[in-house]
Amino acid sequence: MLEELKEKVCQANLDLVKHGLVLFTWGNASAIDRNQRLVVIKPSGVSYSQMKSAEMVVVNLAGEVIEGRYKPSSDTATHLELYKAWPEIGGVVHTHSTYATAWAQTGYDIPIVGTTQADYFYGDIPCTRDMSVDEIDRAYELETGKVIIERFENLNPTEMPGVVVKNHGPFTWGRSIEEAVHNSAVMEEIAKMTYISSQINSKMTMNTHLTEKHYKRKHGKNAYYGQ
Numbered sequence: 001m002l003e004e005l006k007e008k009v010c011q012a013n014l015d016l017v018k019h020g021l022v023l024f025t026w027g028n029a030s031a032i033d034r035n036q037r038l039v040v041i042k043p044s045g046v047s048y049s050q051m052k053s054a055e056m057v058v059v060n061l062a063g064e065v066i067e068g069r070y071k072p073s074s075d076t077a078t079h080l081e082l083y084k085a086w087p088e089i090g091g092v093v094h095t096h097s098t099y100a101t102a103w104a105q106t107g108y109d110i111p112i113v114g115t116t117q118a119d120y121f122y123g124d125i126p127c128t129r130d131m132s133v134d135e136i137d138r139a140y141e142l143e144t145g146k147v148i149i150e151r152f153e154n155l156n157p158t159e160m161p162g163v164v165v166k167n168h169g170p171f172t173w174g175r176s177i178e179e180a181v182h183n184s185a186v187m188e189e190i191a192k193m194t195y196i197s198s199q200i201n202s203k204m205t206m207n208t209h210l211t212e213k214h215y216k217r218k219h220g221k222n223a224y225y226g227q
C-alpha cells in the first residue's frame with residue numbers, strides 16, 4: 001500500500017542529509033495521501049545511512065500505525081496537526097539545521113531583509129511562543145502542532161511555508177514533500193544570510209514594497225508584470 005509515496009518520503013528524508021540539514025537521526029519528513037487520509041513518515045531513530053523506503057511508517061490521522069515495523073517519528077503528532085489544520089499542504093519537514101535552529105533558540109522571528117526570503121516567505125518567518133509546563137509535557141503529543149497553528153492565526157501557510165519552533169527548530173511544509181524539503185533548505189540559507197547581515201548591521205531594514213513585489217512576482221498573485 002502506498003509504495004510510491006514511501007519511495008518519495010524515503011528520498012525526501014535522504015535529501016535532508018544531501019542538503020546538510022540533519023545529522024545522525026535528527027529531523028523527519030512526511031507526506032500525506034489525502035484520498036486515503038494516510039500519512040507516510042520517517043521511522044523514529046533510524047539512521048539515514050540505513051534508510052529504505054520499506055521502513056517508512058504509515059499512520060492514519062489519529063496517529064495509529066497502519067503499516068510499518070518501526071515506531072513513527074517522535075514528531076508525528078506535529079506533522080498530523082498541520083495536515084489536519086491546512087488541507088492545502090502535502091508534505092511536512094522538520095530539521096535541526098544549524099542557523100534556523102539557532103534562530104529558534106533565540107525566540108525571534110527571522111526578519112525579512114532580503115529578496116531571497118521574499119521569493120519564498122511572504123514576510124518575517126515566525127517563531128512560536130514559549131510553551132507552558134503542561135504544554136511542554138505534551139509537546140510530542142499535540143502541543144507543538146497547536147502552538148504552530150496558533151502562531152498562524154493571522155498568517156497564510158501557503159504564503160509562509162515555515163516556522164521556527166522556539167527552543168526546538170524549524171518546520172516547513174509545501175504542496176508536496178519535495179517542495180517542503182526545498183523550503184527547508186531555503187529557510188536554512190536565509191537564516192544564515194540574515195544572521196550574517198545582523199552582525200554587519202543590527203538595524204537592517206527592507207521596504208515592504210520590495211517584499212510584495214518579489215513574492216508576487218514569483219507566485220503570480222496580482223503579478224506586477226502584466227496583471
Ligand SMILES: O=C(CO)[C@@H](O)[C@H](O)COP(=O)(O)O
Pocket residue numbers: 025026027028042043044045046072073074075094095096
Ligand atoms: O526534534 C526531534 C526530537 O526533539 C526530532 O527531530 C529528532 O531529532 C528525530 O526524531 P525521530 O524523527 O527520529 O523520532
